[in-house]
Amino acid sequence: MPNTMILPTAMIEPAAPKQRGYWGSVGNRLRYDPVTVFFGLVVLAIILAAIFAPLLAPFDPYKESIIGRLKPLGWKGHWLGTDELGRDILSRLIHGGRVSLLMGVVPVAIATVVGGTLGVVGGFGGRKVNTAIMRTMDVFYAFPSVLLAVAISGAMGGGAMNGMIALSMVFTPAMCRVAETATAQVKNLDFVEAARATGAGTLTILRYHILGNVLGPVFIYASSLVSVGILLASGLSFLGLGVKPPTADWGLMLSTLRQSIYVNPVVCALPGVAILITSVSFNLLSDGIRSAMDVRM
Amino acid sequence: MDTVEIDRGGPAQPLLIAKDLRKHFKVKGGAPGAVVRAVDGVSFNVFKGETLGVVGESGCGKSTLARLLLHLIEPDAGELVFDGDAVGDMRGITVNALRRQVQMVFQDSSSSLNPRMPVRDSIAFGPYVHGKTKAEAGRIARDVLVKVGLKPDLFGPRYPHELSGGQKQRINIARALAIEPRMVILDEAVSALDKSVEAQVLNLLRALKENFNLTYLFISHDLSVVRYISDRVLVMYLGAVVELGPVQDIFSRPKHPYTTALLASRPSMDPARRIEEPPITGDPPSPINPPSGCRFRTRCQHAEAVCAQTQPILGAWNDRDSHIAACHMQDPESGHSLAIRTH
């Protein structure tokens, strides 16, 4: 090919603004959204507190005290009081975040990978593959989420690990639907056809043209599931299907402290406040991410 | 792109022969067996170095035809021969080999570029798929950007949403040219552009064709654009070819009443010659149940009994100069009352 050809008309077309990739512009939008930044920082603080729990907790969360049971806020340095076995509530809340966050986040991550993959395969594959995957997912979708989580983890005999497996199974079908819808939409756009027209194979097209465009919706959905995950996980613990005592966990704490509401109601309600703050923060962070990522391009 | 494509058949060998291409789509939720006859037995040649314009109303099957030529949609029946080699045949060439030599530019310039990719990567994708290293592919992308009149450093790193419609269409052309095809199918490639930008892109296409010995199949519903760029014109109606011939002949002496009507429905620049009545009214009939005989008869002012009974034949379509039309009035033996006078 001869490689010089000057067409001056196009050279003088007005220049577009400085180019910024998709994720760049999402980040930029997020920076100017104070609500999202605030709740993002709260989420960060909660996660850091869980990671560095042993350094932050003022007391040993497992140290019991017969005389110091169910004490009110501020009793002898116990800022948030003590529980029915005299253990420091604040320390247990900080430590409890570890299990609660893990049980809420891990299933979302598993569902994102498994459900996302199934969804992309279902969306990009042929009619038969799609039917097989999506109809199976529909069956699991036919259960209310709490019910399915309780049923599976209950049948498996409870425990943190089974709880996480159950929650993964609850989230996978929903994730799969989101990924399938996104894939099917992108699949029909001209640029995928153009890529096929250049002779690219299915895997190459998936890797370079589909994944990048499906990741956005999948990520948005995953971020909104984290809050649900934390709520369901502590719900399972509340029913006794999560970690076993004496491990500190918000749902489990709530369930044991519940017996003592007549003695010290304020202290008994505290684990729920921790769950609520965490879940609200994750929700609002996810809302912010969603609207920042909703860029028409 | 390991081998240099040579002009195997010589200049007389048509670059692409389409024989009796057929594609029927199943109607979703319709009666069992109901099909849309999107492309219903289309045959034509594309000669080396020419621009073959394809015109017709929306829904006549132009875009389906374009996709059939690249096997982006699998044809139900029919044959494709590229420079003497049957596509998909044991002794011919594979679909992939065809796609190296025939490229396509799509109408919607925004959905035809990956929104999450800088445009230079979209251009480099083709060469990369065909075995170039990423660095080589990037270099090719730069070269091609220059060829379509865009500064590589300024425009290459941009994302599609940061470009104007005309710039996006230049990128689409660049992407098609990046793997050095011999033929480019332009599916309404300039239809969505402003008139001024359209003219720029059309001139670019002409210049590129000249420089790289390209052959174009130019699909458009805009007759003046087709007249400007084409050497020959193919007129489609309801999934079938109704007229085919050199551009001058088609525009000055149309043979098919549908072509006549299409030409007459162009708005005139001369206020004195403005038409009061549109020469063609109503929508085309449904391609699910096309009329018997001649498909145009329901809207044709010359329709007679014979038009409902037998389907008119297009005649010989493999001659570069012939001007042919699928109309009973063209056939002295058809029994149509106006048939003789046309000769």
Next chain:
Amino acid sequence: MINLLIRRILYAVPIAFGVSVVCFSLVYLAPGDPLQTILPSDASAETIALVKAAYGFDQPLPIQFLKWLGRVLVGDFGQSIATRRPVSLEVTGALHNTATLALFAVPIAFSTGFSMGAIAGCFPGSWLDRLLTGTAVIGVSLPNYWFGIVMVILFAVEAMVLPATGMGANGSDGFSIFRWADARFMVLPVITLSMVPIGIIARSTRAAVSEVMGQDFVITLRAKGLSEAAIIRHVLKNALPQVLAVMGLQFGYLMGGSILVETVFTWPGSGFLLSKAIINRDVPVLQGTILMLALIFVATNLLVDLAQSLIDPRIRRT
């Protein structure tokens, strides 16, 4: 229309079948011998043999499943291990109690949530919108079992105006919603149960309404000189199908998701039955309750689907 009805029902049948397969497999999810899951650990050899025969564990799985399905189809879910009563009796009684709660929670949640979302969506960006959407976020983030405990603390422990738990002196069988002495036991559970659906419905209504508000036809209506009230009526009508879909899901949530709330209030509904079954490892009850709840959920979704296509002609064609 009849065509659509048949198609949707035909579509629901394989789903219902799949649901029953899942419920059947629950017994086999547990590690080890399924017999261990079904039997109490101190079961005698006689009981083991009896149960083994009753469940037909010696036969291949598909046969076992078909036999189980055959019994389920005629309403025989087996016998509760804990109470020795037929599971079907236990489940229907519990479902009745759950439905009593839902009967009140559903209208409260739907009307409150829809009004909140509609008001917020009609005035996007206003302080009212922010207040309502803020409240709705708390609603969707609420651990409702905790909220139930807080309600008990406030109204039963501190103010002592409402009872904390149970169904009252007359028990499940004598309960009447028309007698205040009984009905007061429902107040806290119903409020608690409504909170999360209120948040979810408010959020989706707001999203649907503000989306419709942005469509071109609203400008046309305004240009035609319609009053704001008439425009809002048009907008709400267009947002309704989308909201309806969410409401259908929420109805299922109220039926199936009441497990935590019923546990907090020891309300003898299906959820409470389920949590008791889990504690007692009472697999027949577990299976039967889940199957019934899931089937109700499938049926609700079917009804919502049909209602949606009645309202929205665009859906009918697909």
